[in-house]
Amino acid sequence: MLSRFLALDRLLLPTQPLWRVQPFHHLDLPWQHTHPALCEALSALDLPALQGLEQDALGRQALLWPLVPQAAELATLCRLPHLPCSAPMAAPAHVPGRKWAQIWAFAQxxxxxxxxxxxxxxxxxxxxxxxxxxxxxxxxxxxxxxADLCQAARQLSAGLPQQIVQQDVLASGSGPWLAGARQAVALHACGDLHRHLLQQGVAQGVASLSLAPCCYHKHAHEQYQPLSRAAQASALGLTRRQLQLPLQETVTGGARVRRLRWQELSWRLTFDALQRDLRGEETYLPLPSFAKERLAGELLAFIRWAADTKGLTLPAQLDVTPYLQQAQARLAQVLRMELVLGLFRRPLELWLLCDYALYLQEQGYGVSLAEFCERPLTPRNILLQAHKLASAEGG
Ligand SMILES: C[S@@+](CC[C@H](N)C(=O)[O-])C[C@H]1O[C@@H](n2cnc3c(N)ncnc32)[C@H](O)[C@@H]1O
Known part of the structure; x- marks a missing residue:
């Protein structure tokens, strides 16, 4: 675990200019001086080619690995064992099929x-x-x-040996429940919620922990606070934004999801071109996330909403066509940067998981990392399992 972590750390450090980039902030590829060959190869790709590569792992590898010398080793470091799993029983009516398949695989x-x-x-x-x-x-x-989820859970668990407790897991009240547990499990508990489980599980001496983490960026601090000594000694210094990188990848979506994503990017970029013009400033103005239903309406209605959100007054006569055209060119540029970022999302996730695993090892646990289901079922498919070693029992 330590050698995997140190190797990831060693490769992520010099490549920071490639993955700390925020595509919306740049009109041009920001690596012209440091990676001219990479920029040239990316610039040769038009929008359909870039969109096609999103679904073509081998194509991305053939294009990028020769141009980013660390890429192949990073990919190797992200390889984890796949855990065997039997075909799931039919999903109960009240559990969505994909969620059920994840639960089944995890429980196995x-x-x-x-x-x-x-x-x-x-x-x-x-x-x-x-x-x-x-x-x-x-x-x-x-x-x-x-409370509502607890109520629904109670109805569904009637007659079973399952007690539903309404409890903020970050509050001290969760401690006694951990202390009495033989094993703690957490499927997709976010950021600090899963990190708190690691720390409290150790503090309460839980013998066995099994978790599939998600939403690493849900963190109380702007700067990531590593748990293990090795990660505390690293010079990487991740911020909340970089903790989000592993999540910004569409691996579960079909063609419709991808089309919607491109539309969203294009509409956001249309507003960006317009706001730069209106404000006379060449800086990006971030928009908050919004319900996907907004994309079913007209572009002009979206632009009005965006301007309103950012307190901008639109001209009485507004032709969005030139801004939409600029946005199409920038969409290609954003996808080029996204291609490069894609090389680093999983390595950053592994870096974080190694931090958790090393922390647990320091606390006397034997730890493993493995994939408990295929990524299309859930991109957060890594299971961390920790068992308190006999020498640490009672200690
Ligand atoms: C991503 S969902 C995962 C739910 C479930 N484990 C699953 O896989 O379907 C995260 C859950 O954490 C709950 N949650 C968020 N903050 C919490 C807290 N402080 N204490 C307890 N539960 C919390 C949310 O209400 C939500 O149900």
Whole structure:
């Protein structure tokens, strides 16, 4: 684990100019001086070619690996074992199929009950994972802070050995539930919620932890606070924005999802071209995220909403056509930068997971990282499993 972490760290450090880039802030490729051959190869790709490459891993590899010397080794460092999984039973009516397949795959990797105590489900949502375990006869306590989700979970778990507890997991009240648990499980608990589980699980001496983390950027601090000594000694210094990089990748979407994404990028860039013109400033003005329904309307209505959100007054007569044309050219430029960023998303995720794993090792746990399902099922498909080593038991 340490050698994987140090190798990732060594390769991510010199490549920072490639992955710290924010595509919307740049009108041109920002690596003309440092990576001229890369820029030349990217510039030769038109929009359809760039859009096609999003679905073509081998094409991306053939294009980028010769031009980014660290890329091949980074990809090798991201290879993890795939855990075997039997075909899932039919999904219950109340669980979406994709969620059910994730839960099934996750549950397959958990140890059979060989200890006293309950399984603790952390950030349970409607408690679907816990309920599958409870159906196997294992006592489960599911912690969730949302009252409506708890209510729904209680109805679904009637008659099963699953207790639903409304609890903020970040509050001290979660401690006793951890202390009594033989194992804690967390499927897609976000950022600080899963990091708190690691720290509190250690503090309460939980024998076994299994988690598939997500939303690393949901962090109370602007600067990432590493958990392990190795990551604390790293010069990488990630910010919240870089913690989000692993999430900014569409691996689960079909053609419609991709088309919507390109439309969103293009509309955002149209507004960007317009706002630069209106303000007379060549700087990006970030727009907040918005409901996808907004993309079903007219471009002009979107522009009005965006201007309103940013407190800009639009001219009475507005022709968006020239701005839309500029946006199409910039869309290609953004996709070129995204191609390069794509080389670093998974390595950054692995860097973070190695930080968690090394922290647990320092605390006397044996730790493994593996993929518990295919990425199209969920891009957050890495399972971290930790078992307190005998020498650390009772210590
Ligand atoms: C991404 S969902 C995952 C839910 C479930 N584990 C699953 O995979 O379907 C994260 C859950 O964490 C819950 N949550 C967020 N903050 C929490 C907190 N401080 N304490 C307890 N639960 C929290 C949310 O309400 C949500 O149900």
């Amino acid at each position: 990797q958990l140890d059979a009950a060989d200890r006293q105590g309950h399984i603790l489900e952390w950030c349970a949502g409607k408690g679907h994972l816990g309920r599958l375990l409870a159906r196997q006869g294992q006592p489960v306590v599911s912690l969730e802070w949302d």
